[in-house]
Amino acid sequence: DAGVIQSPRHEVTEMGQEVTLRCKPISGHDYLFWYRQTMMRGLELLIYFNNNVPIDDSGMPEDRFSAKMPNASFSTLKIQPSEPRDSAVYFCASRSSGSHYNEQFFGPGTRLTVL
Amino acid sequence: AQSVTQLDSQVPVFEEAPVELRCNYSSSVSVYLFWYVQYPNQGLQLLLKYLSGSTLVKGINGFEAEFNKSQTSFHLRKPSVHISDTAEYFCAVIPGDSSYKLIFGSGTRLLVRP
Numbered sequence: 001d002a003g004v005i006q007s008p009r010h011e012v013t014e015m016g017q018e019v020t021l022r023c024k025p026i027s028g029h030d031y032l033f034w035y036r037q038t039m040m041r042g043l044e045l046l047i048y049f050n051n052n053v054p055i056d057d058s059g060m061p062e063d064r065f066s067a068k069m070p071n072a073s074f075s076t077l078k079i080q081p082s083e084p085r086d087s088a089v090y091f092c093a094s095r096s097s098g099s100h101y102n103e104q105f106f107g108p109g110t111r112l113t114v115l
Numbered sequence: 116a117q118s119v120t121q122l123d124s125q126v127p128v129f130e131e132a133p134v135e136l137r138c139n140y141s142s143s144v145s146v147y148l149f150w151y152v153q154y155p156n157q158g159l160q161l162l163l164k165y166l167s168g169s170t171l172v173k174g175i176n177g178f179e180a181e182f183n184k185s186q187t188s189f190h191l192r193k194p195s196v197h198i199s200d201t202a203e204y205f206c207a208v209i210p211g212d213s214s215y216k217l218i219f220g221s222g223t224r225l226l227v228r229p
Contacts, residue, residue, distance in 0.1 A: 004158070031215070043205065043219040056216070091158055101147040101166055101209050104217060106158035 004107035006092050012113045018080040021110045024073055025094030033104060034067055034077050035091040043091075049075065050097075082114045117141055117210045121220035129228050130198055136191040136223045138180075138206030145211030148189040150180055153203040153222075162204075165189060176200070201227045 005024040013019055025032050033048040047057040052069045060067070064083070069075040079086055089111050093104040118141045128134045140146060147166050151159040163174025170182040180191045189206060206220040 033217075042221045045216055048215060093159075101164070103161045103164070106151075106160070108156070108158045 004092055004094055004105055006090075006107035006110050008110060009108065010111045010113075012115065013082055014115050015083055016081045017114075018078065019082045019086075019112060019114075021077040021090050021092075021112070023075045023077070023092030023107060025075070025092070026105055027073070028096060029094035029105070030072070030097045031095045031104075032069060032075050033093040033095075034075070035093065035106075037089040037091060037109070038087075046077070079112075082112075084114045087112055087114050117146070117208055117218050119206050119208050119218055119220035121206055121223050123223045124221070125224045125226060127226045127228060128196055131195050133194050134192065134196050134200075134225065136204050136206075136225065138189045138191065138220060140187050140189065140206075140208050147209040147211065148180075148182060149207040149209075149217070150174065150178070150189075150191050151205045151207060151219075152176075153205065155202070159205065162191070196225070196227050198227050198229060200225060 007022045030051050034046040035043050036046055037043050044059055046059045047067045048055055049069045065079055067077045089109045091106050091109045093106045095102045095104045120139045122137055149164045150162040152162050153159045162178050163172045163180055165172045165182045173179045178193050180189055182189050203222045203224050205222045207217045
């Protein structure tokens with residue numbers, strides 16, 4: 001298995017532009033998580049899905065952020081409009097169902113820079 | 116709310132020396148504890164986890180951790196580090212109330228010098 005795949009690996013954009021981050025979870029995993037990593041706030045859970053349904057989006061910072069999971073093999077995190085303070089590394093992770101302490105497998109991350 | 120504290124932001128150590136990375140969590144009836152490692156420009160990788168049973172947990176790459184309920188600690192140790200162990204290490208917890216949220220500490224950067 002290729003693991004969790006994220007694209008792009010790096011994204012540089014200007015303030016006000018729309019940004020879309022993509023994630024392909026490990027095949028067979030039915031939980032998908034989006035995290036944001038910054039120096040100031042560390043690793044934060046933004047949202048997670050179970051069977052393509054958003055379960056907890058309490059970590060989404062504001063309405064400019066939205067996430068979708070149209071099918072079991074694809075999810076997007078969209079920021080519109082983007083702001084410099086959104087600059088961070090965004091990670092996607094997936095895990096299988098069963099015990100909630102099952103390992104989460106992380107993707108390599110997308111480094112977002114908003115100028 | 117559950118929280119995880121990693122007091123050391125950076126730990127410098129010479130190659131082949133032992134190391135301990137400290138982790139404390141806020142008290143809860145039960146928790147599941149994890150250590151993840153993040154190599155430069157990569158995602159997080161699970162080192163080890165404590166669910167129940169023996170308080171000494173062995174993980175990959177020669178790391179081990181000991182769960183201490185009375186001190187609410189889960190410190191990570193390695194008897195002899197290598198240059199390749201240079202990375203960021205994160206302690207994390209899932210509360211035992213069936214929450215699916217992994218709550219991370221702020222991370223400790225291990226810097227192994229020759």
